[in-house]
Amino acid sequence: MSVGESIGSSSPYLEFVRISKSFPGVLALDDVSFGVNSGSVRALVGENGAGKSTLLKILSGVYRPSSGVLRIDGSERAFQGTSESLAAGVSVIYQELVTVPKLSVAENLFLGHLPKKRGLVDYPCLYELARAALVSLADDIDPRTPLGLLSIGQQQMMEIAKALTRGARILAFDEPTSSLSAREIERLFSVIERLRSEGRTILYVSHRMEEIFQICDSVTVFKDGRHIETFHSTKGLTQDILINRMVGRDIKNVYNYSERPYGDVSIEARDITGPGLKEPISIRVRSGEILGLFGLVGAGRTELLKLIYGATRRTGGEILLKGHPAKVETPRDAIDQGIVFCSENRKAEGIIPLGSVQENINISARRHHGYRMGFINETWERRNAKEQVRSLDVRTPSLEQRICNLSGGNQQKVILARWLSDQMSVVLFDEPTRGIDVGARSEIYALIRRLAERGVAILMVSSDLPEVLGVSDRIAVMRDGALSGIVERTDTSEQKILSMALPV
């Protein structure tokens, strides 16, 4: 592992040659070719559905390319599965980490090849190996801790350690910072920097532009499954240029905030208590108002939304709609009274993966519109789905397409379409733009704004400070299961909000 051994060598260590990949109904990658040198960090950027994730899955052997070849260190590779790619020194660290939470850190690290003595697991040896593997990545972790007790950042470090114990020469990160705290991000970056200087090849997929400029030395841009351009240096490169290449259009001021008139208080949550909250919380949103809810990961924001929505049972407090106490005990109650919730966890809590686009759109609103005496009104369902798909610009080959075949951004639009199909007065958004690219982001902001203009009260959880400040009329800040304050947009700054959110 001598420093920078192969930097500047003429042939790239990792090379994609004319890779294409098609799925039923979708061409996810279209003749993609580019190479990455060892000892470098290459950013892969592009809108959702541009093909980055598919490319990583081809690299790790999850998918086989429909055509084209993969070359590593000059030799062609056709991985039949992840075990083959691991053996060839490729590790992909996914956004959603794949771990066994009940097993210890050490066991997770060496799962599949635990050290054995006379057929039994040699635990002292295992813990020794684990400690060695975690050195300078996460020295503070005791290898005997159940993995589920670690923070996401620590689990990620464990994943990196795992990759290194298997001799990874190529490491790919898929949106690694999306659930990390600022300190954890800093730590991750210094680790990536070290991996680079050891001469490893690193692919870095992210939507966060600042990060790319901070740690990547070259950038490859994708759009609609095609390789658009590779910048071999970030010198002279700006965020605007990149965004422009990604979307093929200029996006100025994505938030487009404008003053709106408010109505009366639409929803009031009074003295709400329940799991995840340390103090009773009261919050009011007027109709037409966007109330941002900021806080660090783990501050209890999602928990609060779910308590208001009735998805988690409240231990105390009440919900008032337009001043009158309302019965909101289950999500169904909430929806019946015009309160809807858009989860941050699309895959686990949003989509019905095997259902069609049409089915996913209509699942909720149909009982208020689409059906008579228990029977579904196919005409309404079709028309509604068609209208929603058109007005939200959902990219799908047909309404019958299974939603799991769409990209993340398009899935999110389908979920929004689900709620837009019905009358509603309150929307609870949880990280509405999480994992969504810049282009689709501004569409979602526009949509939120349109809803507010129609008089809908909006409570929006976000971890993105510029977003909270850019979109909200007022901002509520949570810290450690309690409300630490509510401020007007005119009377605040990033520093002020952050200081309210950070632990005291």
Added chain:
Amino acid sequence: MNTSEKTMAVGGTSSFRKVDTSVLLDRAGMLLVFLGLFVTCSIFVDNFLSWRNMAGLSLAISMAGMVSCSMLLCIASGNFDLSVGSVIAASGCVAAVVINLTGSVVVGILAGLGLGVVVGLINGFVFAKLGINAFITTLATMQMARGFGYIVAGGKAVGISNSDFFVIGTTYFLGLPTPVWLTLVTFAIFGGLINYTEFGRNILAIGGNEEAARLAGVPVVRTKILIFVIHGLMSAVAGVVLASRMTSGQPMTAIGFEMTAISACVLGGVSLAGGIGKISYVIAGVLILGTVENSMNLLNINPFYQYLVRGGILLAAVIFDRYKTRSIG
């Protein structure tokens, strides 16, 4: 329905292609397998195609058909019910005993059906409300229902004195046995249920992603309980029809029938993982299973070997299901 629908012109869809053959195969695949099997049997198995055998075959699969329909609901929602066979036996016994006691066929039938509903309610409540694993729950009620059947019947077959009751099981209508007509009606009802009602769609949504369904306002607990109640009811219907065919309530009948119902569903293509299910799958599964059994009998294959074949078919079906789910991604 819409296999030939053209790509919608929404947004930038220029790079999308539509693959239709796989969709078509998915919809009709197992029915084609059945047709192939049917033709093969007609050619190679003596007497297979005779009218007498066809009527017998249809009668033989009528019970599996009814129960598989409601089993479809269970499996499509990501669960299954093992208490089927016991409920069939117990409801037949209850109907027989009550008919003999009261002299009223109607009261007897209602009592039999009532038993099915009660077992379904217990299953549904324990499983959906208390959150106990469906396997264990229905394993327990399977034992209980079987025991209840024996107790009610006093441990032996109960002959039924009122011959009005035999109309259900032993008469013919337009050349087909009445139970076959009942099964056809069941197919129609459940096909409509799963395709055209909110209840049916909710079942598929729960099977596909329960938490997402709950957050979308689907009444998950209520739907699950209803699934089990319907399934208990259908098992009881099958039990009453069977009792009528046999002119007696028999506590030892239909042992292992849960296997038949689950096999038929899975064989037809209902995904064990939940979220996928069509009535055409069930029909195909029931027909294939029935044809194989019927041919084995006509060919005089030793019943002990038939167990091997049945188990083998189920295993093949599950492996095929696994392969199919994986290709979905």
